Amino acid sequence: MRGFPLALLTLLSLAATPLPAWAEAAITSKTLEIDLWSGFDEAEGEAALARATLRPGLKAKFGRSWRGELAVRLELAEDETGLGTVDTFSDLSRPLARSNTTRIEIDTATLTWRRSSTFLTLGKQTIPWGKLDGLQVTDRFDAVRRRDYVFTDVRPDRISRWGARLETDIGEWRADLALALDPTVNQLAQPGDRFSPTAPRQRAGLPEGVPLPPITVSDRDDIIEDATFGLRMTRRFDGGDVSLLALSGPDTDPVFAQGGTARMPEIRLNYPHRKLYGLTASRSAGSLVWRAEAALIPDQAVNIEVGPMLAIDERIRWLGGVGLDWDAPGGFFVNAQIAVDHIQDGPEPLPRPETDSIATLRAQKGFRNDTVYLKGEYIGSLSDGDGFLRPALEWRLDDQFTFRAGADIIFGDHDGLFGQFEDKSRAWVRMTWKL
Amino acid sequence: MPDLLKRLASIAGAALILLPANADPAGDALALAVFERPANEGRVATMKFRMISSGGQERTREALMAHSDTGDMTRIGIFFTAPASIEGTAFLTHDADEGSDESWIYLPVTERTRRLPSSDRGDYFMGTDLTYGDIKDNFRFDPADWDFTSGGTVTVDGRTLERLDGTVKNDTVRAELNYASFSALIDPETLFPAEVTFTDAEGEALKRIEVLETEQVGGAWTAMRFNAENFQTGHRTEIHFEDMRHVPDIDEATFDPDILAYGVPDIG
Numbered sequence: 001m002r003g004f005p006l007a008l009l010t011l012l013s014l015a016a017t018p019l020p021a022w023a024e025a026a027i028t029s030k031t032l033e034i035d036l037w038s039g040f041d042e043a044e045g046e047a048a049l050a051r052a053t054l055r056p057g058l059k060a061k062f063g064r065s066w067r068g069e070l071a072v073r074l075e076l077a078e079d080e081t082g083l084g085t086v087d088t089f090s091d092l093s094r095p096l097a098r099s100n101t102t103r104i105e106i107d108t109a110t111l112t113w114r115r116s117s118t119f120l121t122l123g124k125q126t127i128p129w130g131k132l133d134g135l136q137v138t139d140r141f142d143a144v145r146r147r148d149y150v151f152t153d154v155r156p157d158r159i160s161r162w163g164a165r166l167e168t169d170i171g172e173w174r175a176d177l178a179l180a181l182d183p184t185v186n187q188l189a190q191p192g193d194r195f196s197p198t199a200p201r202q203r204a205g206l207p208e209g210v211p212l213p214p215i216t217v218s219d220r221d222d223i224i225e226d227a228t229f230g231l232r233m234t235r236r237f238d239g240g241d242v243s244l245l246a247l248s249g250p251d252t253d254p255v256f257a258q259g260g261t262a263r264m265p266e267i268r269l270n271y272p273h274r275k276l277y278g279l280t281a282s283r284s285a286g287s288l289v290w291r292a293e294a295a296l297i298p299d300q301a302v303n304i305e306v307g308p309m310l311a312i313d314e315r316i317r318w319l320g321g322v323g324l325d326w327d328a329p330g331g332f333f334v335n336a337q338i339a340v341d342h343i344q345d346g347p348e349p350l351p352r353p354e355t356d357s358i359a360t361l362r363a364q365k366g367f368r369n370d371t372v373y374l375k376g377e378y379i380g381s382l383s384d385g386d387g388f389l390r391p392a393l394e395w396r397l398d399d400q401f402t403f404r405a406g407a408d409i410i411f412g413d414h415d416g417l418f419g420q421f422e423d424k425s426r427a428w429v430r431m432t433w434k435l
Numbered sequence: 436m437p438d439l440l441k442r443l444a445s446i447a448g449a450a451l452i453l454l455p456a457n458a459d460p461a462g463d464a465l466a467l468a469v470f471e472r473p474a475n476e477g478r479v480a481t482m483k484f485r486m487i488s489s490g491g492q493e494r495t496r497e498a499l500m501a502h503s504d505t506g507d508m509t510r511i512g513i514f515f516t517a518p519a520s521i522e523g524t525a526f527l528t529h530d531a532d533e534g535s536d537e538s539w540i541y542l543p544v545t546e547r548t549r550r551l552p553s554s555d556r557g558d559y560f561m562g563t564d565l566t567y568g569d570i571k572d573n574f575r576f577d578p579a580d581w582d583f584t585s586g587g588t589v590t591v592d593g594r595t596l597e598r599l600d601g602t603v604k605n606d607t608v609r610a611e612l613n614y615a616s617f618s619a620l621i622d623p624e625t626l627f628p629a630e631v632t633f634t635d636a637e638g639e640a641l642k643r644i645e646v647l648e649t650e651q652v653g654g655a656w657t658a659m660r661f662n663a664e665n666f667q668t669g670h671r672t673e674i675h676f677e678d679m680r681h682v683p684d685i686d687e688a689t690f691d692p693d694i695l696a697y698g699v700p701d702i703g
Contacts, residue, residue: 028699031519064701112697117688119697128546154544167693174693234693239535239553284537284553327552329610369486369670370562371494399494399518434520 022062029059032435039081039428048194048426050079055107065115071108077101082193084147085186087217088269090226092162093124093184100190107160118168126158127165127178129232129245130293131280134379135339135358137293137319138245138278141178141230144252145187149195149421150379151388151408159184161228176232178247183226185252185271191215199420204256204267204303204310205351208414213265217254226250226271240283248275255301258310267310272301289325291337294318304348316344323360335362338382356417357382371396375406379418386412386419404430462583465599465621470575472626474504475653479702480679482513484563489669496521496561499699500676502573503685507532510690511570514699515561525695526560530571538567541695548695557613557636564642564663564672568612574627574646574658576601576617580608589620596620596629609636625649625656640666653681 032054039049057071077083078101086098097104110123130139134155143159145152161182168175189196191212198208206212220226228249235242250271260266278295300317303310321339328334341356359382364375373394380387392406407427412419484496497517503510509530515521523543530536538551556568576583576599586598602616603609615638619628627646635641648660660675682702689700 029516029519029522031522033519059698061701067698114697114701116686117691117694119694126546133545158546236692239537241550282550284535284550287552289550289552325549325552327558331558366559366562369488369559369564369668371488396520398492399520402520434518 024063025060027058027060028067029057031055031057032433033057034433034435035430036432037428037430039079039426041424041426043423043425047079048424049081049428051075051077051081051083057108065113067112067114069108069110069112071106073103073105073107075103075105080194082147082190084145084193085188085190085217088184088186088188088220089159090161090183090220090223092182092223093159117174119166121165124160124162124182125165126160127180127230128158129176129230129243129280131282131291132293132321132323132337132339133335133362134360135293135321135323135337137321137339138276138280138295139293140252140276140295141180141228141247141249142252143184143186147187147189147193147195149189149197151195151390159187163228170233172235174234174236176234178228178230178232180228180249181223182228183220183223183250183271185220185250185254188254194424195421197420199415199417201352201415201417202420203351205305206256208420213260213267215267215269216259217269218257218271220271226273230276239285240281243278243280245278245280246276247278249273251301255303255312256310257312270301270312272312272314274299274301287327291323291325292321293339294320300343302343303351304346305351306348311348313346313348315346318342328363330365332363332365336360353383355383358417381412381417384412384416384419386410386416386422388418388425400433400435402432402434404432458582459584461585462599463578465585465597466576466578466581466583466601469599469621469626469628470578472575473655474509474573475655475657475681476505476683477501477503477681477685478652478657478679479682479685480676483675483677484561485673486563487671487673494562496563499702501682501685501689501700501702503690509571509573512690512695512700513570514695516699521561523698524561525698527690527692527695528567528571529690536571537692539692539695541692546696548692550692556611563674564665564670565644565674566613569644569663574631574644576619580604580612581617586618591620591629594622594629597623599628612636614641622649627656627658635667642666648675650679652679653683 035053037051041048054074060068075083083103086094095103095105106124110121110125112121127141129141143161145157145159161180161184163180166177200207230247232243232245251274254269257268257270259268274297276295276297280293282291297317299314301312302315304313319341323337326334337360339358343354360379362377364373366373375392377390388408388410390408395403410418410421410425412422414420479501482498482500486494499514501512511528513526515524525541528538536553539548541548557566560567560570581601582604584600586600589596589598599619599621609615613636615634615636617631617633619631622629627649630645632643633641642665644663646658646661649656650659662673664671688694
């Protein structure tokens with residue numbers, strides 16, 4: 001079934017749900033966030049980023065049991081970073097306005113029913129699972145915005161999808177059941193944009209500098225066939241918690257497939273289904289909090305190198321990671337993480353290393369009653385030997401206005417995960433009003 | 436003899452027998468009375484913060500505060516509602532008589548509830564002049580952290596108050612709390628300090644907390660208005676509660692870290 005009629009049906013069903021308290025509707029919060037983000041590339045001597053985002057938001061109550069939330073983003077950009085692809089979205093979620101310089105997109109549109117610790121949320125939402133910061137081991141339910149690669153404040157930068165989520169207690173366990181009837185998979189940088197991948201490892205082995213044929217995206221509108229569903233069960237114990245989870249749905253990273261004809265070849269971005277089985281845990285111990293995640297994907301689709309034609313194989317993939325938060329002396333907060341991503345060996349080589357190791361280190365300290373923060377962050381690939389540093393200053397001038405300045409200093413070889421953007425280092429400033 | 440004095444006398448008698456020779460029985464007795472100050476089973480209020488820098492710049496915060504005390508477990512939830520920049524942020528702590536204390540924070544920007552280190556008691560809470568430990572302790576001084584000395588009775592503005600001094604038991608506590616000592620003036624009727632001054636871990640004068648207003652809520656004295664002033668930075672935090680209600684049976688789910696993401700709970 002195609003997306004739009006079903007979406008309409010879903011919305012009509014929602015509207016017809018016996019909500020006894022429509023008459024008691026009351027707005028509980030109205031907010032507006034204005035965010036200006038601009039960057040400067042010293043090597044090119046020009047603006048590398050100029051983006052304005054407006055995010056109006058509304059929260060409402062409908063009696064004691066129902067709540068609603070609506071948040072929209074309006075983005076304006078005039079830069080070479082770009083606002084990203086839209087054909088990786090489903091019809092349901094595709095931005096309402098989608099020119100190269102203007103986007104209007106629904107971030108959140110939910111109705112939540114609650115009884116004690118049971119929550120049922122219907123609508124456009126995210127499902128943020130996992131324990132590590134930005135390292136996606138089990139946190140693979142949501143579609144992800146990768147137009148800025150990973151050079152964002154929050155990682156992953158999630159894209160909400162239409163669906164349903166039920167959370168409830170079952171004995172000592174908390175069950176979290178999620179369903180996304182929305183085949184949106186990601187938002188990539190458009191070809192030629194600043195953070196469009198150039199490394200062979202992210203282009204199915206196609207060498208850097210080789211122009212790509214036109215790229216198309218596999219159909220993203222079969223909301224039943226391309227649904228994502230998952231279940232997470234969490235149990236808390238003294239000082240810690242553990243979760244088991246399983247999810248199934250289209251991958252949020254593409255494999256490259258041959259498309260078009262011999263005379264007019266195309267690259268087709270496919271998002272084959274995969275299953276993920278995972279385990280997470282966290283535990284506090286004095287000044288430390290430990291976090292750990294492990295995942296098995298038994299049917300990971302990968303590109304393999306077998307000749308001039310693009311080829312795809314299915315391999316077993318293991319991921320694991322540990323991290324710690326350290327409440328360090330002197331008021332410093334330190335977060336360190338390491339993750340390993342291994343793809344099963346096979347007869348044909350992969351365009352990426354079989355094992356990727358990623359490390360992150362973040363330190364920050366607040367001054368003047370947390371109105372000024374100094375932050376430093378390193379993210380690097382231990383296998384590729386590349387990475388980036390992000391020093392930043394954050395100044396919360398008053399209750400509404402925050403000023404941030406920093407730099408993304410990228411280093412490494414051109415064929416590395418981060419090094420492919422080695423010449424894209426930038427300094428940036430960001431101003432945010434939240435009213 | 437009023438009940439309270441009888442109770443203090445009996446606690447002092449027990450302390451004389453049980454405590455080591457270098458302890459101050461009167462100080463220990465007073466501290467124990469404050470520590471065991473009756474608390475209601477649950478209360479809910481709107482918590483309003485006003486934070487003023489040394490230069491006079493003001494910031495404000497508003498939150499729903501839910502507090503539950505079941506005897507073996509104290510739980511506090513603070514759900515911020517204003518300003519918009521921190522709306523949706525929620526802090527939760529479980530302080531158990533036995534087992535680990537646990538704290539969590541939910542930050543809307545990350546969309547996740549994050550477990551906090553249990554030894555963060557000396558870190559300042561959301562830019563205020565109160566530490567996480569101050570909030571958890573609720574104007575009590577844990578005998579596991581402090582050695583006490585009584586300073587006798589003093590009269591301040593016509594009020595008769597009991598002076599209680601404390602020094603940290605060891606360097607671990609000093610590092611965790613970021614305090615070396617305190618000096619408090621205790622109101623013997625409410626067993627709340629009218630004023631507490633703390634020194635920092637190096638022993639330098641750090642800050643003063645004044646309890647300006649207390650009320651009976653559900654049969655237990657409760658601080659309704661208090662200020663904290665940092666001598667070293669000149670920064671000041673004023674906190675007061677509005678719409679304070681005794682809610683003895685707050686839904687367990689209110690204090691469930693998995694639910695912080697759903698925002699301000701509806702409490703009867």
